[in-house]
Amino acid sequence: MAIRVRLDPIACDGYGYCCEILPELILKDEWGYPIIDRNEDIPAELLGRAKNAVKLCPKVALSLVVVESSVARR
Numbered sequence: 001m002a003i004r005v006r007l008d009p010i011a012c013d014g015y016g017y018c019c020e021i022l023p024e025l026i027l028k029d030e031w032g033y034p035i036i037d038r039n040e041d042i043p044a045e046l047l048g049r050a051k052n053a054v055k056l057c058p059k060v061a062l063s064l065v066v067v068e069s070s071v072a073r074r
């Protein structure tokens with residue numbers, strides 16, 4: 001199992017708080033809106049800040065989801 005960040009682009013107003021809190025996983029586009037790789041697992045050491053980014057988003061546009069591990073199975 002892995003945890004990833006999800007963005008609701010309709011709800012997001014581009015305040016950019018999340019990009020400041022978690023720059024390792026959330027980049028900004030040229031207008032200041034977040035860019036999040038839907039397929040990138042959150043490393044354990046960043047999970048606390050990822051939770052803070054979700055909690056502090058003023059538009060409730062971020063969430064964490066649990067997915068099957070991205071590690072290839074044989």
Ligand code: SF4
Pocket residue numbers: 007011012013014015016017018019032033034056057058059060061062
């Ligand atoms: S903190 Fe929320 S509203 Fe602000 S840019 Fe990030 S997702 Fe969008």
